[in-house]
Amino acid sequence: MANALINAPDRARRGEIIEIKTLISHQMETGYRRSQLGARIPRDIIRLFVCTYNGTEVFRAELHPAIAANPFFVFSTVATESGTLTFQWTGDNGFSATETATITVD
């Protein structure tokens, strides 16, 4: 299954803006390419990426075929409380992947 990498600090001061980097392995087949026999290769992409912080959504990206293979995102959020960051990718052909990271805020 999908391989995801998360780069987020595990400790932060309250109110600090933390930077989060995510990378997931996915071909992101555009649906515009053709095979050697000329048949169109059907689209297979990740459509949605959502990051929630203790259940509250803090970031969302709606993807189109123009996102490069292995979607990579850098975004930020304010460290409000200790807890869990959940990252979820969903896409074509029932694709779904979830990763979590814990953060300690003091």
Next chain:
Amino acid sequence: MDRETSRREFLVSAAAGLGLGAVITVVPAHATPQEAQEAIRKIVGSAPVTKGRVKLELPPLSENGNTVPLTVSVESAMTPADHVRAIHVFTELNPQPEVVSFRLGPRAGRARVSTRIRLANTQTVTAIGELSDGSFWSATAAVVVTLAACLEDA
């Protein structure tokens, strides 16, 4: 100014000389700048889009259109009363004008996001910032692409 356009034209024709122009005819249904404008209208509605406040960082020349690093930032205090609601990215000449829409809010702390995109051609990329007061701001960047995405493998 004059010098810059002639340099750009030279690069475009140089890319075409490398066979890019010949390959492009194979690609079905390229979007046009008009379609990009329509896609932008679909997002912004009838609201005016003002240039400024948005900073779009893209390399001026990209050797591989399959992965082009893109960073968009919007000047904003990012408070509950005044923040960036969304950032949208559009291209003129990809098969589809929409690239990505980011939704953020005051919890983001700052309005700055990065990703990697595909570019099918040498073209202009537009980023639009949607603010909590309902205003829209934009920035554009021109990228020269030597290896087009969608056509060759990465």
